[in-house]
Amino acid sequence: MKLTLSRRTERLTSSLIRDILQITQRPGVISFAGGLPAEELMPSLNFAECATESRQYGPSEGETTLRELIARGLSTLGLASTAEHVLVTSGSQQGIDLVGKLFIDEGTPVLLESPTYLAALQCFRVYGSEFYGLPLYSNGIDPDELKAAIVCHRPAFVYLIPSFQNPSGCCYSDEVRRAVAAVLDETETPLVEDDPYRDLVYAPCERTPVCAYLERAPWVYLGSFSKITAPGLRVGYLASSPALFPWFVRLKQSSDLHTSRIGQNWLARFIASDTFEHHLAHMNHVYAERRNTMQAALQLRFEGIAEWRAPAGGLFFWLRLTRDIDTLALLKTALNHDVAFMPGEPFFPVPDLRYPSLRLNFSHATPEKIDRGIAMLSDVLSECIEQATLNPRIRVG
Amino acid sequence: MKLTLSRRTERLTSSLIRDILQITQRPGVISFAGGLPAEELMPSLNFAECATESRQYGPSEGETTLRELIARGLSTLGLASTAEHVLVTSGSQQGIDLVGKLFIDEGTPVLLESPTYLAALQCFRVYGSEFYGLPLYSNGIDPDELKAAIVCHRPAFVYLIPSFQNPSGCCYSDEVRRAVAAVLDETETPLVEDDPYRDLVYAPCERTPVCAYLERAPWVYLGSFSKITAPGLRVGYLASSPALFPWFVRLKQSSDLHTSRIGQNWLARFIASDTFEHHLAHMNHVYAERRNTMQAALQLRFEGIAEWRAPAGGLFFWLRLTRDIDTLALLKTALNHDVAFMPGEPFFPVPDLRYPSLRLNFSHATPEKIDRGIAMLSDVLSECIEQATLNPRIRVG
Numbered sequence: 026m027k028l029t030l031s032r033r034t035e036r037l038t039s040s041l042i043r044d045i046l047q048i049t050q051r052p053g054v055i056s057f058a059g060g061l062p063a064e065e066l067m068p069s070l071n072f073a074e075c076a077t078e079s080r081q082y083g084p085s086e087g088e089t090t091l092r093e094l095i096a097r098g099l100s101t102l103g104l105a106s107t108a109e110h111v112l113v114t115s116g117s118q119q120g121i122d123l124v125g126k127l128f129i130d131e132g133t134p135v136l137l138e139s140p141t142y143l144a145a146l147q148c149f150r151v152y153g154s155e156f157y158g159l160p161l162y163s164n165g166i167d168p169d170e171l172k173a174a175i176v177c178h179r180p181a182f183v184y185l186i187p188s189f190q191n192p193s194g195c196c197y198s199d200e201v202r203r204a205v206a207a208v209l210d211e212t213e214t215p216l217v218e219d220d221p222y223r224d225l226v227y228a229p230c231e232r233t234p235v236c237a238y239l240e241r242a243p244w245v246y247l248g249s250f251s252k253i254t255a256p257g258l259r260v261g262y263l264a265s266s267p268a269l270f271p272w273f274v275r276l277k278q279s280s281d282l283h284t285s286r287i288g289q290n291w292l293a294r295f296i297a298s299d300t301f302e303h304h305l306a307h308m309n310h311v312y313a314e315r316r317n318t319m320q321a322a323l324q325l326r327f328e329g330i331a332e333w334r335a336p337a338g339g340l341f342f343w344l345r346l347t348r349d350i351d352t353l354a355l356l357k358t359a360l361n362h363d364v365a366f367m368p369g370e371p372f373f374p375v376p377d378l379r380y381p382s383l384r385l386n387f388s389h390a391t392p393e394k395i396d397r398g399i400a401m402l403s404d405v406l407s408e409c410i411e412q413a414t415l416n417p418r419i420r421v422g
Numbered sequence: 423m424k425l426t427l428s429r430r431t432e433r434l435t436s437s438l439i440r441d442i443l444q445i446t447q448r449p450g451v452i453s454f455a456g457g458l459p460a461e462e463l464m465p466s467l468n469f470a471e472c473a474t475e476s477r478q479y480g481p482s483e484g485e486t487t488l489r490e491l492i493a494r495g496l497s498t499l500g501l502a503s504t505a506e507h508v509l510v511t512s513g514s515q516q517g518i519d520l521v522g523k524l525f526i527d528e529g530t531p532v533l534l535e536s537p538t539y540l541a542a543l544q545c546f547r548v549y550g551s552e553f554y555g556l557p558l559y560s561n562g563i564d565p566d567e568l569k570a571a572i573v574c575h576r577p578a579f580v581y582l583i584p585s586f587q588n589p590s591g592c593c594y595s596d597e598v599r600r601a602v603a604a605v606l607d608e609t610e611t612p613l614v615e616d617d618p619y620r621d622l623v624y625a626p627c628e629r630t631p632v633c634a635y636l637e638r639a640p641w642v643y644l645g646s647f648s649k650i651t652a653p654g655l656r657v658g659y660l661a662s663s664p665a666l667f668p669w670f671v672r673l674k675q676s677s678d679l680h681t682s683r684i685g686q687n688w689l690a691r692f693i694a695s696d697t698f699e700h701h702l703a704h705m706n707h708v709y710a711e712r713r714n715t716m717q718a719a720l721q722l723r724f725e726g727i728a729e730w731r732a733p734a735g736g737l738f739f740w741l742r743l744t745r746d747i748d749t750l751a752l753l754k755t756a757l758n759h760d761v762a763f764m765p766g767e768p769f770f771p772v773p774d775l776r777y778p779s780l781r782l783n784f785s786h787a788t789p790e791k792i793d794r795g796i797a798m799l800s801d802v803l804s805e806c807i808e809q810a811t812l813n814p815r816i817r818v819g
Binding site: 028029030031032033034059061062064067069070071072073076077079080081082083114115116118119122126127128129130133144147148151152181215243251255256257258259260268269272276278279280281282283284285286287288 | 425426427428429430431456458459461464466467468469470473474476477478479480511512513515516519523524525526527530541544545548549578612640648652653654655656657665666669673675676677678679680681682683684685
C-alpha cells in the first residue's frame with residue numbers, strides 16, 4: 026500500500042501515559058500513575074441555566090464572560106490581564122499544541138526543565154523541536170544556566186512550569202522567578218509558562234507567574250480548569266502578550282473553530298459563584314490529607330531507598346531511587362501486584378539515566394488505598410532490588 | 423522584539439469567514455454568509471442524565487457508546503464500520519486539522535475540488551500543502567481528470583465533499599462515485615471524504631460514501647453532528663481504514679487529550695432516541711421550505727444576472743454571476759444595506775477569476791428574511807453592475 030505520511034509521524038512515539046492509563050483502569054488496580062483529580066471532589070454539573078445559549082456556533086476566542094473572569098483571576102494572581110488577550114482552549118493540552126504550531130519547525134530549539142511534562146515533550150516533538158534541558162534544583166532552575174543555554178542554543182521559547190512542577194513538584198522561589206524573568210527580558214526570549222496546578226496549594230509558597238515579571242520578552246501563560254473542576258469538560262485557556270495573541274486565535278480557529286460552549290458557560294457561572302471558593306478550600310483540604318498520608322507512608326517504607334520532598338502543591342511526589350533499578354521492569358511487576366506508578370525516564374527531554382525515578386500521584390486514591398499501595402510498591406521494589414543485586418545491570422549513565 | 427515563529431505562520435492568512443461572521447452578527451443584518459443551522463430547530467439540551475459520568479478524563483478515542491452508534495450509522499449508509507475505527511473529534515474541523523497533521527509537510531501536493539471548503543484550504547495551507555484543483559461538474563468531478571491529476575502531481579491524498587458540496591451544493595452521481603473510487607484504488611491514493619451535510623436532504627439523490635466503494639486505497643471519512651444538532655457542542659468524528667487509525671488517535675491525544683464528554687454523552691442518548699428521526703425529518707422539512715423560498719426569490723430577481731442550481735441537500739446556493747463584478751466590493755456595499763453573503767473567490771484552491779461567484783446560506787434566515795434579503799441583494803448587485811458598466815475593470819482571468 027502506497028502511503029506518504031508527513032515527516033511529523035516519524036517523531037510520533039506511542040504515549041506511555043496513554044498505554045499505562047489503559048492498564049490502570051483495570052478494576053482493583055491502585056493507580057498512582059495518572060494525574061486524575063478525585064471524582065468524589067468534583068462539583069456536580071448543572072447545565073440547566075446555560076444549555077440553550079450554548080447550542081449555536083460561538084466565537085473562536087471563547088465566551089466573553091468566562092474570558093473576563095479568567096482575566097480577573099490572572100490579575101489577582103499578579104499577571105495584569107484583560108479579556109481581550111485571553112483565549113479559551115479545549116483543555117490546557119490544546120494550549121501546548123497551539124504553542125507547538127506557532128513556534129516549532131523541524132529543528133527548532135526549545136529549552137525546558139529536565140524533567141518536564143511528558144505530554145508537552147510529545148507534542149513539541151511532533152512538530153520537530155530539538156530539546157535542551159535545564160536542571161531543576163529545589164528552588165527552580167538556575168538563572169545563570171538559563172542564560173548560558175539561551176546564548177548557546179537560541180531557543181524559539183523556554184517552556185517552564187514554575188509552580189508545583191510536573192513531575193518534580195518543584196516550586197520556584199520568588200528570587201528565582203524574578204531572576205528568570207530578568208534573563209528572558211534581557212535576551213528577549215519568549216516564555217511559555219504552564220500553570221495548571223497553581224490552585225492546589227498545601228503549604229505557603231510563592232505563586233506569582235513569572236510572566237508577571239516580564240517587561241519586554243513575549244509570553245504565553247497556559248491555564249487549566251481540569252485539576253480544580255471536571256477535566257471531562259476540556260476547558261483551559263491561554264493568555265499572551267498582545268503581539269502573539271492574533272496568531273493563537275487564527276490557529277485555534279483552524280484547529281477546532283472554538284471550544285465546546287456548554288463547559289465554558291457552566292464554568293463562568295461556577296467560578297463566579299460563592300460555591301467556588303468553598304469547593305477549592307475543600308479540595309485542598311482533602312488533597313493535603315492525601316499528600317500527608319503518602320508522605321508518612323513513604324517515610325515508613327522508602328527511607329534509604331529513595332529521595333524526595335513533600336510537594337507544597339500540585340498532584341505528585343517525585344522519587345529518585347538511590348539504587349539503579351529498571352523502572353519499566355518495576356512497573357510490570359507492580360502491575361502484576363495491582364499497583365501502578367509512572368516511570369520517570371520519559372519525563373526527561375534528553376535521556377538521563379543517572380537516577381531512576383518514579384512519579385506518584387496522590388490525588389486520586391483514598392488515604393486507605395494510598396497506604397496499601399505504597400506498602401505494596403515498597404515490597405515490589407525490595408524484590409526488584411534484591412534481583413538487581415543478584416544480576417547487576419551494566420550502568421549506562 | 424526578537425520573535426522567531428514557525429514557517430507555518432507565514433501561510434496563516436486572516437480568515438475571511440471569521441471576519442465576515444463578526445460583521446454579520448451586527449443586529450439587523452440578514453446574513454446568508456455563514457453556514458449556521460437555525461437556532462429554533464436545534465434540539466433542547468438536557469444533560470441531567472449524563473452530567474456525573476462526564477466529569478473525569480476520558481478515552482482519547484471518544485465515548486464507547488457514541489462510537490458504536492456512529493459505526494452503526496455509517497454501516498447503514500453503506501460504509502461497513504466498527505466502533506474500533508471511529509474517533510470522536512472536537513467538531514469536524516478538528517478532523518480536517520488531524521488530516522493536515524498526519525499527511526502534510528511543506529510542499530506536500532493535495533488534490534481537491536475547485537471550489538472547495540474554505541476552512542479546509544486554510545487548515546491544509548497552514549501545514550504547507552501545494553494545492554491542485556479538480557473542476558466540479560453537475561454530477562461531480564471527472565474521473566479521467568482525477569486520474570491525470572494523480573499521475574501528474576502524486577498527491578498525499580485527495581480531499582472530496584461528494585454530498586451537497588460546500589460551497590457548490592454539487593452531489594456526485596452514483597456512477598461518478600464508483601468511478602472515482604476505482605481510480606483511487608487503481609492508483610492507491612488516499613481519500614479524505616468530508617461529509618457534514620449528508621443528513622440534510624431535500625430531493626432524492628445518491629449519498630453512499632465514496633469510501634464505501636474503496637477496496638485498496640486508504641481512506642478517512644469525516645462526519646459532523648453540528649449541522650443536525652447543536653454546533654456549540656463541538657462534536658464530530660472520523661472513521662478511517664485500519665492502517666491510518668492509530669496515527670489519528672495519537673495525534674488526537676497530543677492535540678487535546680479527548681473531546682468534551684458531556685456533548686458526547688448527550689449525543690449518544692439523543693441519536694439513540696425516537697426523537698432523533700422526528701427531529702431530522704422536521705429540520706429537513708423546514709430547510710426544504712427555506713431552500714424553495716430562496717430558489718423562488720432568486721428566479722424572480724437573479725435570472726440573467728447569475729447561474730445556479732437548486733441544491734438537493736446541504737445549506738448553500740452557489741451563484742455564478744454572468745457579469746464581471748468585484749464581489750468583495752459588492753459585499754461592502756451589501757453590508758451597508760444590512761445584507762451579507764460569502765464571496766466565492768476564497769473557495770478556490772488556486773485563483774479562478776473567470777466567474778465571480780457568491781455563496782448563499784438558506785438555513786439560518788426565516789423565509790420572510792430570505793425574501794427581503796434576496797431582494798436587497800439584487801438591488802445592490804444591479805447598482806454594482808451599473809457602476810461596473812460605467813467604469814469597466816480590466817479583466818484578469
